[in-house]
Amino acid sequence: MTAADLVIIGAGPAGMAAARTAADAGLSVLLLDEQPRPGGQIYRDVERVAPVRGALLGEDYTAGLPLARGLDGDRITRVPGATVWSIENGTRVAWTAEGRVRQAAGRRLLLATGALERPMPLPGWTLHGVMTAGAGQILLKQSGIVSGNAVLVGAGPLLYLVAAQMARAGSPPRALVETQTPRDLSAAFRHGSGALRGWRLMLKGIGLLAELRRAGVPRHRAARSIAIEGTGRAEAVCFQSGGRRHRVTCDTVYLHHGVVPNTQASRAIGVEHRWNAGQHAFEPVTDADGRTSLRTVFAAGDGAGIGGAKAAELAGRVAALAIARDLGAIDDTALAAATRPLRHALARERAPRAFIDAAYPPFAEALLPADDTIICRCEEVTAGAIRGFARLGCLGPNQAKAFGRVGMGPCQGRSCGLTVSAILARENGRTPEETGYFRIRPPLKPVTLGELAALTAADENEIDRRR
């Protein structure tokens, strides 16, 4: 078993920044990431891709280069392609990489597991050709492939960014089907100071919209009754907008209505979580340093609450410094001096968040889908089935598993968890906290029996050696 002062799960902005800061403070760092190269989703594969497609993807993407390059150095051990499937006793981690199981024990653990796309269950969302906007962007970033016949559906800055990047790549989307309403925007302006402090973001948004106008991308506003049609694969997006019904043919659909913290690992460890009403999602409870309810476990970045890449980077550094203080690598004076400017920058970065969350709320039809809509993609359980469970007395998501296998497929609730909690809360007239979330158990990702057996054999060898 490997030992390190700090084990970090996730090499996105929070994980990369934390690794560098912790190593600079003198800690030994083990950085585990599921991807073959660092960057997370926002800076996916940035070292390889930036020289090739940096101009097309823009500076929000190439900003990840210094972080990825900062991982070189003695005290940081990187394990790429590492699928973490078990975390025990707070800091003991098991993962599979290149078909072999490994384990490590850290004195501290930092979860930098990032965000997942908010599930957007609409009629037809399981058809081949329907993906998340994040997936479309990943295909463009990492693999340099773009769909020539796509419709983008939903709300949020990412939707405009992906559309603009597709236009720059020579394949502007067929249409933008936007769920945002004029009322959302006016509600957002009640967060006046946040809006003002987010003026840079606003300008960026205006710039993206101008790009889309020049590219001739039609925008359908305040869309309702959205459904994806097709036999076996996506063929058209149908919706209501501007007082009439539309049908836009396509072969690719990108869905997006925000991102939510990826809490699979933090749930599996058993740290406390809370409902964030403004962001319509659960997040681990953390203090200002990122410490969770378990003393040895920290969380930073979007996995601890959505704040974006810049905030994630800053939060990663703050957590790394607190960990360095915990382990005696720096003293209180050094901690205070190093942390103060980071906290100021973090506050600035987070200021416009409430405005953004209010301006681009999740699509109501996808938060509480119609009865016929599949919400559990793996087990093909519909929203109506969940409502039926509630009528039979089902109060929570874990009970719902027994009623109808919802959340028990290979994705372990990643695609349906929030929707199941939302439907049960509504049907039972209870809050999201009271309703709760799926209990997440190891393995976090599938592991073969062969891999497990090899681990046992390795452990026995180690025990024999110690004898």
Place this chain on the structure above:
Amino acid sequence: MKTVSPFRELDPAAQRVTIRWQGRDLVVPAGNLAAALLVAGIMPFRHTPVSAAPRGPFCMMGACFDCLVEIDGVNRQACMIEAAEGMAVAMPRVENRE
């Protein structure tokens, strides 16, 4: 099974590898396997065990498991794998539960 792909490569000169898909040779761009199969026009990647519905990549980040394919006898997420020369890839074998 193989149709004209909706996806276009920005750099058609990118490196190629030959993999096996359902027992037949398929020349694809090196790199992410799910992306390689998409650009090759492969659809679907699998059928669900519940209703045999066709599925393909959805999240491209290892979360949804809709891009599951069988590689050397093991079901794996195509979006988390890099295509390698000679790799044998197939639709997962499904035993319908119904």
